Amino acid sequence: MAADVHIWWIGADAADDRLMETIGERTAAAFGIQTRLYRHADRPHHAFEARRGQHSSTAILKWLVGREQPGHRTLAITDADLFIPVLTFVYGEAQLGGRAAVVSTARLAVEQDGRHDPALVADRIIKECVHELGHTFGLLHCDTPGCVMTRSVNLIEVDAKTMTLCGPCEARYRELREKDRHHEQGTHAHPRR
C-alpha cells in the first residue's frame, strides 16, 4: 500500500536512522496514516541565505512541492536553522492544507542547563513533526494546553506540549480527512476529459 507521508532527511549531516524511524512511527500513530522513510541525496542548497546564515523554510517548501510525488505528503527534516523573512527563526513550516512540511532540529537540539538529553531532543523533534504535518492536514493552532497543535515559540512551550492531538483537534482532523476523501472520490468519479 502506498504511504500517505514520505519522511525525508534533507540535512547536511548523516541521518539518525533510528530517530527517523521513530518519527515515522509516531506520526503514523498520531494521524492513523501510513508513513515511509524516503532517501535521496538531493539537498535544497539554494535555500541557504548567506547574509543570515540560515535556510529559508519557504524556499525549502517550494522545492519540496516541485519534487512531490502525486498522492503523497512530504515531511522534510533538516539540521539547518530555518527562517521566514520577517522572523529570526522558525522551528518548522508547513503549507496549510498542502503537501509539504519542513522541521528543523537546529534549535530543538539546544540543551538547557548544559545537559545532553537525546530522548528529550527526540521528543521535541517528533512534536514539531506532528505539529507541522497537522498543518498540512488543515489543522490550525490550538489553545488547549498540552495539545500538539499549540503554537510554540520557545523550547519551554515545545516541552510543555504532548505529542498528541487534543479532543477537538482530533475531531477536526477526522472531519478534514473525511472531506478530503469525499473530494478525492468526487475527482475520481468525474475525471477531467
Place this chain on the structure above:
Amino acid sequence: MSKERTRILVVDDEEIVRESLSGWLAKDGYTLATAHDGPTALEMLRQGRWSILLVDLKMPGMDGLQVLEAAKQAQPDVAVVIMTAYATVETAVEAMKSGAYDYLVKPFDPEELSLMMVKIVAQQALVRENVLLRKVLKRDFHFRDMVSKNAAMHRVFDLARSAARSQSTILVLGESGTGKELLARAIHAESPRQSAPFVAVSCAALTETLLESELFGHEKGSFTGAVSRRKGRFELAHGGTLFLDEIGDISPKLQLDLLRVLEERKLVRVGGSEAVDVDVRIIAATNRDLKKAVAEGQFREDLYYRLNVIPILLPPLRDRREDIPLLIEHFLEHLSVETDREIEGVSADALAVLMRHDWPGNVRELRNVLERGMVIAKDKLIQPEDLGLSAAGIRPEAHDPSLTLDEVERRHITAVLQHAGGNVTQAARTLAIDRVTLYNKIRKYGLRRGDDDGFNGG
C-alpha cells in the same frame, strides 16, 4: 472576540514578507489579508473593519507613517504595528508618538510577534468590554445629561421618557437646582419635536409687561420702545417645546393670558388684533407649591389643571445622597474640559464634606461648589478647603475698608447666590429685595453666565 473575527491586514511592498507573515499568523486562526502598498491598504480600510494593521515603514510612494496617519483617521481603534529595519528605529519611535500601537524591528522574534498579537487582541477585547459596560452604565444611570442611581430618579427618568413621546403638557416640580430645565431639555430631545426649537423663559426674571411681550411678542408701536414688530417666545418655539420656568411666579393677568393660549392654541401679539396659531409643547416648572398657591387664591385653579397634566417631581439632592459621588464624577469630567484643568477627583475628606452638606441649592449648588474647587485646588485632588463650604454654608468675607460700595454689594450678592445654590427667589428673600431688582443687579455685575444658565432660578 474569536480569532477568526480578528482581522489582520499586512501591508508591505515585498511579496515574500506579505506571504510569510500572513501564512504564519493564519495558522493562529486569524483572518488575514495583504496589501502591497498604502493606497490599497487604505481602500481596504474603507471597505471593512480591521483589528490590526502590520505596516512596513519603508514603502515606495506612501510610507508606513502616512498609512498610520490615514488609518488612524479612518478607523481610530485599529492597532497599527510598524515594521522597520534597525536603521530606522528612531522613525518607529516617532510612529509610536503618532499613535502606532508598537513597532517590530525586522527580523523579529516569533515569540515577540505572538505575544504582541495576543496582547493586542486582549487589549481590544478589554476596550470593547469597557465601551459596552459604559453603555450599560450610561443606560442605567443617565437620562441625557442627568445622572442618578436613585430609584426615585429612575422613576422620574422612566416617566419622562414616556411623557416625551406624548404631546401632553408636563409640570416639573422640584426645589431650585434639582435640574428642572435639564429634565425639560432631555424630554424635548427625546420627543418627536426634537428637531424644532427648545425655547426657555424664566418667568420670574421679568416684570409683567416685559414678560407678556416676551411670551406673546408685540406689534410695532404697541408701547414705548416697541420700534419694530417682534415675535414672542411662543412663536419662536413653534413646532417645538416652550419651557416656562418659575411658572408659579406669574401675575394673575398673565395667568389668564396663558390659559387662553393653552386652550385656544392661538395668541394675539401685544398691541395686535390678529390671532396667530401656535403649535408648542409646554413644559412648565416651579419650585413653589402650586396646589397651596391655588388654595390661597394666588394661582388660577383652571391654569393649574391645564399645566398639571403629567406632573414630574424631582427629588432634592439631600434625599438622594447616594448620587453625590456619581454627580461629582460627572461634573468633574465636564468641568475639566470647561476649565482646562486636570483634576483627578476629590480627596476623601472633601468627599465627606460634600456628603454631609445639606445642599439647599441642590445639584446646581454641587456643580458650583465643584467648579470653585476645581479652580482653587492646588494639586490634582480637590481638598475640603477648596470647596468654600463653611459650617454655615457661607464663607465669611474679610472686611476690607478699601472696597467701593458697588464692590461690597457685588461680593455680598455673589455670596448669597452661592449659598442659595443660584436660586434667585431664595437669594432675593435673603437680601430682602424683589426678584426683578436682584436680576437687574445680577446683570449689572455680570454675575449671570448666560440667558438660560448660571444663576437663573428654577
